[in-house]
Amino acid sequence: MKHRLLFTGKKLIRMALLLLGVSLVAFLLMSASPLDPLKTNVGQAALGSMSQEQIAKLEDYWGVNDPPVERYLGWLGDFVRGDMGTSLLYRQPVSQVIGQRLQNSLWLMAFAWVISGVLGLTLGVIAGANRGKLADKLIRGYCWLISSTPAFWLALVLLVVFSVWLGLFPIGLSVPIGADAADVTLTDRLYHAFLPALTLSITGVANIAMHTREKMADIMDRDYVLFARARGESTRSIVLRHGLRNVALPAITLQFASISEIFGGSVLVEQVFSYPGLGQAAVNAGLGSDLPLLLGITVVSAAIVFLGNLMADLLYGVVDPRIRRGAART
């Protein structure tokens, strides 16, 4: 137990350092951005009709004239105290914007994560256990096709087919247009999240299935599978008793590592479906030079990905007897 706590502590310290680095990089990129916040947010024409005084006020608001080091340190100081600042675009506290957006995105990502995990694992196990046979070829064909298809393109295709042609699903947004927040039902949310989630799942499945297949095929070549066969176990029993058990560990890693991919995919997919999630907010913040929001989103998403990996590591310790018992004995 003590061992595990120490391990977690170390990981958390590493996470803090990582987040610091990530935020710094995001800040530097933003500072180096050629986009002029005034021109992109206020507009060339509007700027022309403004007085010098007004422009100075705006420049102040967007922090154009502050020295970068001061800006970053200022942000960092607030952040450590738990204040993520105020979004310049949305004129709301960053934490509030992220909270709302994250809630929308979580629906999407959780759905895609579970579907791609379960389906990817199943397909991968089937393909790996039947290496070289028809099932394997079909599954691999699907994986190759999907991995060579850009996510946003797939999103467009689904959108055109299901929403435009068939009219089965909404074209965009996360709730019905003009609906009161109180009236929005769970069904509404699922209905709106369906296509974006489907897009994310389809691409996620391919990735997980492909990797699981490799692991499974590797397991089927192991000595213990040969011995199980020599002892008269059927292929079915070998897959269920030995295959699944041994593929579980790499599957956990894959599953949690896929969080970051789903996160990345959601940025593009949300854009296509105009789904007001975290990914879309990130794009807006980046293009609109909304520094506090962008830094906030960067840090929060990095933290989520990192926590996912930490969870995988901790689960490993629970599932793998070599770690669980090995650690218990020292």
Next chain:
Amino acid sequence: MEPILEVRNLSISFTQYGRGTRQVLLPVIRDLSLAVAPGQVVAVVGSSGSGKSLLAHGILGILPYNSHMAGEISFLGQPLTPRRAAAVRGKEIVLVPQGVTYLDPLMKVGPQLRKGRRDQSARTASRAVLERYGLGADTEERYPFELSGGMARRVLIATAAAETPRLVIVDEPTPGLDARAARRVLGHFRELADGGAGVLLITHDLELALTIAHRVAVFYAGETVEEADAADFAAGRLRHPYTRALWDALPQNGFIPISGAQPGPGEVGEGCPFASRCPKGRPECMGPVAYRELDGGLVRCLYPEGGEQP
């Protein structure tokens, strides 16, 4: 007595892809014959990496899909077809593999012994068979990584003894064990034979094989080159020059190394594969050499020791 296992002219080869899409047939076992009688321990002795283990996989019908097997195998007097092999493996024919890597690393010993059965009688049986090999009840709760080398070996033997095998195939039982543990492990196989089963012991270690084997088949470059009674060795009644060389290479017999290397699969021509290293080789040895009976054993040599020219 009718032999439990009879293998005649067995060959096993692999299809491999050569340059481009050209397929190459790689013969690993070319001509292997032997017989195992009830109560008998027959050792197949050959150097490491010569493909002896494939014999075990061939008998059990678990060769990889890119392999081809030809020749005859009969078990209890009936041809051992793939279907029959699938029905008897793990029951009447059992394998004792080399080491702990043949156990599922994430499954406790108990469930592995019971092959998925959960009933009380299976539990009693697994407990009993572990006890038979001096392993306590706590062994069932251990994972393979928690077993010592000797314990792992005994667990593997227990998997065989848990069935009622007629034929036990043992693949390299001693590597990694000290001399005492190795003798003890071999003793267990002798017990199984004394119980009436046939034991086929596949090993590179002639010396250890001789401590329990009744008969020894010597394997060289994909062929059995001699089959002899274990007693023939001590009595100096050896037939094939390679067997002689193996015997002389043992520490107590002078430690005389054999020069040269064994030809690999696909490197053997028509003649005697030992010709390049044989002190008695003659031009005729480049022609076909038959496996024939001699003096109570079998030999594949034109000019064997103690045999006249054919």
